[in-house]
Amino acid sequence: MLKMASISPFAIMFCMAFACLSVAMASANPYPLDRKTVARENDPLNYYISTGGDDSKSGRSFEDAFATIDRCLAEVRSLRNSSGGKLANAVYFYFVNVSEAGSLFVLENTVEITAEESGDGNAFVVFGPLDQTKSVTISGGHLIKNWVKAGNTWTAKLPETLKSVRQLFVNGQRRMISNTGVMQYEKFGDGLSLDEAMDTGDDFDYIAYKRKALARSEADPNFFTYQEGQVPASLAEETGLEAIVYEIWTASVHPVTAIHPSNRTVYLKNPVAGRWETSPATGHRYILQNSKQFLKPGTFHFDETSRVLTYQPMEGETPSMQAIVPRLTELVTVVGSSDKKVANIAFVGLTFAHAAADYSTCFAGECSDQSANFLTTAAIRMEFASNCEITMCDVAHVGGYGVWLDQGCSNNTLSYVEVYDVGAGGVRIGRAGHVVDPDLQTNFNTLTDSTLADGGHIFKEGCGVLLQMAGHNTITHNHIHHFHYTGVSIGWSWGYAATSSPGNIISYNHIHHIGMGDLSDMGCVYSLGVQIGAQVVHNLCHDVWSYGYGGWGYYTDEGSSNMTYAYNIAYHTKAACWHQHYGENNQFINNIFAYPHHIPCPDKTGGFCYDSAIKSSRHPAGSGPGAFTSFNFERNIIYISNGTLMSASNPQDLLFSNQTFDNNVYWNTVSHTDVLFPPNSKSTFAQWQSHGKDKNSVIADPLFLKASSFDFSKLSKDSPALKLGFKPIDTSTIGPRT
Incomplete structure (x- = not known):
């Protein structure tokens, strides 16, 4: 006692x-x-x-x-x-x-x-x-207290300890480094021109495009040609410029080594991986940053030679404001060893802020890894730690991930945490690479009742939660929103090789405003590789907006297998509410997929961004035990108002031969029972059923009581879905609990 x-x-x-x-x-x-x-x-x-x-x-x-x-x-x-x-x-x-x-x-x-x-x-x-x-x-x-007014800007000389400055926070708000905004280059290296790359109309042939692009592109080019009038010739005289180059699901950062106005060419210190330039989903987009010529209110420029930071203040700001430049890349590390772990450390009710961005990998090579996997630091990083807790804390205004439970972390808890305004993602658990040694595995950790928001300010590919080769972790009752890439990413193995990712539970999370029109190939929940016993259950997903293709709700990517997706809702997605690239023995039970294709798909964003309400993609030859991808799709409600119902992109498996469908309810709010089925949305329901699909399913209004307000939790007692065994999904229990 x-x-x-x-x-x-x-x-x-x-x-x-x-x-x-x-x-x-x-x-x-x-x-x-x-x-x-x-x-x-x-x-x-x-x-x-x-x-x-x-x-x-x-x-x-x-x-x-x-x-x-x-x-x-x-x-x-x-x-x-x-x-x-x-x-x-x-x-x-x-x-x-x-x-x-x-x-x-x-x-x-x-x-x-x-x-x-x-x-x-x-x-x-x-x-x-x-x-x-x-x-x-x-x-x-570092608090800046030595501002000097210089016209409509303020300047301050910073100490030598600040090697580089790419973040500034004024009165608790992020201020952006001066930049051009997003522009489109003409071509990268000797690759396709902008017009050739963006020619993705109704008759677009992706295979032909790939052949043409591969024939024209060079491996890992380090220069691009900008369009007439985009870049002032005077920039050729400046140093310290950087370029952000958009790929598909990443956007890499590069120091600019030279600009040649005569041929409109920008040269980069480190190359861009050539593989990216074979897809129209890049959009040929780039940003130039860190020039005084780009200054506008609320932005800054830093000269590494003179150590002078120049800031153009916003209306109402004064030199007495609190202005902070991050100095430390990591604020706290809790690091033991495989034979001597750190244990029983707790942080309660604190705020951790102002961690610098780690550009070392970007500038030494190239940083186009998915989910910002190249980062080796975080504001709070634990390694070989057990039974530690972070509760009722904030982690904010940082340059990478907020918290990282790295290798050898087990039985740690993050609860009632708010991670926001981050350079990459919110929380990272595990690391890349299959781990056999149990002492090195990251497992049995919990992230609960927390809010992760407003990420990707520097590394746009950061995820709300990144689980890499980690098993038996629980991500539950969280609010995850406004990330430029994926909400929750689990797995990290492409194909059917052995993994260290069994038994993860992703449950009762509210995930929304993912992608925000910046990157492509994403989802509220994204998985990779074999994940025996993994459960994605009782999640609410909406407003997934990719730049080009792949604004999906739930996305079982390459090799995702032995997973259960149940009692989830997805609505307002740019593409399918659920997409399986390929995988084996996945269960999709008692989900609601509503209103796909409800985010505009404008021209010149990489084409083919509308696919269907549910989608199955190619299963590479020899990549797994089955001839094609497989899943069981039962007691789900598909509720659409435009686009097609389902599609398969494998020409040898347009009829979903390895998949089972039954006891589902399909409904089109516009055409009602006029719903077409595979192959290629050319079959009637009876024809589809003749192939052994959906024998007990119906095309009928599921009778949602509040669908117009996007509340899919309540059904009329006369709903045909209830008669087929569907159980209503209570959304009141989703998200953080007070």
Whole structure:
């Protein structure tokens, strides 16, 4: 039992809050968290930390507060050493009287927590604010206080410790580096011209296009030709320029080495992978950035030679505003080893902000990896960590992923976390590459009741959640929105090879506004490879808007197998609500797919962006055990108002020969029962059924009660879907719980 009289009133409140939270979550959550943040048998030791503190003091009172987190960690080491190498009591470090600048605690260096600073058993090492009503921000930034007015701009000389600057935050809001906006180049290297690449009309022949493009393109070109009048000739005299080059599902960053106005050519330090230039879905798009000529209100330019940052303020801003440039790439690392993990570390009620973007891979080679896989850092990164918690924290204004549970992480929990305004994605779990050694695997971690939003500000391909070769993790009751690529990505194996990704659960998540017209080939939930026992259930997906093709709701990509998708909803997608590229033995049960093709597909965006409500693609010869992709599609509702119902792009399998369909309800809100079926949307329902498909299914209005307001949770008691065994999907339980 806790001896309440021996701890501060806030510690009592802190403990009670965790106890109440544990009870509430256990009763409401089908995957309850095992909360052990509070030591329940031994008195916790309370320490205090303040920007006005002194590391030579005891840390045991406000007056004797520590000044740095490093001193806190040294105290933990001392406590462990004094008790035989284990922590006998929980240790709480409370931030007090942080600073006059909005409770900002500025780090001098990355906080590095190792196994020597671990908790033990029920004894956690906990960092949090003393006063929960006052936020404390752990910042990796540099505060700019030396602005000098220069016409309609302000300038500030930055210290040598800031090697490069590509992010600026003013009064808590991101300001963009000066740029041209999106433009279209004429051609990349010796590849296709813009007119040739964008010739994707009704008679578009993709195979012929690929042959032509491959014949004309060179491998990994490092230059492109811009269109007449796009780039001022004076830019040829500037240094420090960068180009963002859009590929299909990525957009890579490149230093510009030269501009030749005579032939309208931009040369890049590092090449663009030639494979991208064979698809019209690139849109031939690019952005130039970091020139004073591009400045407009709310943007900045940085000269690495002079160290001068130039900012054009927005209306109403003054030099006294809070302006912060990120300095540290990582704010906190919790890193052990395979034989000595870090354990029982908790961060509660803190904000972590102002982490720099890591461009090292981009500038050393090329950074066009899917989902920004090339990144090796994150604002908070854990490796070989177990039973650690991040709860009720914010991670914001950072240059890469917010949180990364890297290799060897198990039984960690992220709950009630908000990750927003990020350069890449929200939360990353695992890493690329099949892992056999159980000590290296990342598994049994939980992300719950959190909000991940507003990503891809620097690396557009970042995902809300990226699960790579990690198994038995639970992503549940989260709100994931406004990412330029995918909402939740799971797997990371192309084909049927062995994986380390079994048993993941993606459930009760609200995922929306994905793609936002920038990239292609994406989904609210995207999977790769064999994932035995994986469950994607009770998710709500809507507003998926790709640039070109592939604005899908749920996307089982190459080799996705042995997965269950059930009780999900997808609506308002640019392309199919669900697309299976190829895979084996997937189950699609009791889902609602409504209103595909409800986001415009304008000309010159890569063509063929409308496919069908559900889509099956090619199964490469020899890639798997079956002749073609396979799945079971049962007790689903397909609710369309335009476009086709279903399509298969494999010319040898237009009739979905390896797939089973039954007890489904199909309905077109415009043509009603006039619904056509494969092959090629030329068959009647009776003809489709004659092939053994949908024998008990019907074409009928499912009788949603509030479909006009996009509420698909309620059906009339007379719904034909109910008669076929369909169970209504309760959307009130989806998303974070209060």
